Amino acid sequence: MERIVAAAGCPDAEEQGHAADYRQVVCQSPKGRFTIMTFDTPAGRDAWLDAAMPYGGTYLVGDRWTVVATPALLGDLHAELGGEIRDSTHTHGS
Secondary structure, three states: OHHHHHHHOOOOOEEEEEOOOEEEEEEEOOOOEEEEEEEOOHHHHHHHHHHHHHHOOEEEEOOOEEEEOOHHHHHHHHHHHOOEEEEOOOEEOO
């Protein structure tokens, strides 16, 4: 989580949720707003994405993490963190 928060440039990340299998942080950087999710397992991440993607949005997806933000913000993070950019219609490189 800390690596992703640092890459997003969020000095004051605020935890919004914490359960047995995930942790959610929302942060506002000078660039924009990010919602960052980390999961205990890839299966937990996949279940969360399956529930979230029908609502729309753009996601940067890693092995056990997901970041929700605008496509422009996710492009910068993708270059630094890797992962895959997904939205409700298609997927971009890993």
